[in-house]
Amino acid sequence: MNIGEVAERTGLPAKTIRYYEDIGLIRPERRANGYRSFSDADAHKLGFVARARALGFGIDECRTLLGLYEDEGRSSADVKAVARTHLAQIEEKIAQLQAMRDTLAHLVESCAGDERPDCPILQDLAPD
Amino acid sequence: MNIGEVAERTGLPAKTIRYYEDIGLIRPERRANGYRSFSDADAHKLGFVARARALGFGIDECRTLLGLYEDEGRSSADVKAVARTHLAQIEEKIAQLQAMRDTLAHLVESCAGDERPDCPILQDLAPD
């Protein structure tokens, strides 16, 4: 199938699919006219990557997961290790954002938000 | 003072400070030898930006906040609006990450993590 159909099936923009080919995630065939020709397996892999990306995995992690996915002799432990590492990163990111949110929410609440210039938000940002 | 001292005072890397000059956040003087000469006000502004960045504000938001900070005739409402918008973005991001985390945590838990190839994580990522 052509790139447009794969894009529709996977929900990925055609541009993104070309990019994934550029970086070697997939290697679709080419037709005589220069068009990419995607096999079902290619579409399948792209769908896999799309889901992994939606879970926040980076491209390199997707590459690793894809490799494990296609390796019949994999150990689930290897997959789990990748997922667990990623999970830990997400949890750290959440913690950082929550700290920001708490500070910000507090500041927003304490600001009058009127036409006067006095503002605890700016006071907090100002050093010393 | 020189860039090194400002870097130490603000906790910002010298590279970052030069970058902030590049994009017009600050405009330090220059000495005859070409070195940047930072005033206390410059250092103060950089500290302000450092804190705003630590709260997750983007560079453009920092620019806006810096403008409000230096505008004696500002309304706190304007500051509050910037902060509230940013707060909403953070909360959305947190929600996204929490959704990822929940899915991932579930998957990680359900994966045996042994030497066998069967893996619910890969099954979940695989389309259809």
Added chain:
DNA sequence: GATAGTGCTTCCAGTAACTGGAAGGTCAAG
């Protein structure tokens, strides 16, 4: 056969906010 419209191709550039590194000038100390 000409034309229009859609889909495909490549390539270049830009995004956010730095960061690393190279090549080289400046300054204070010994």
Added chain:
DNA sequence: CTTGACCTTCCAGTTACTGGAAGCACTATC
């Protein structure tokens, strides 16, 4: 006078795309 720390500029790389331009391919219609 040399060493070492500090400063300068410039170029490239990071992440994962995204937008746009120029141009070929295919299909349908007149």
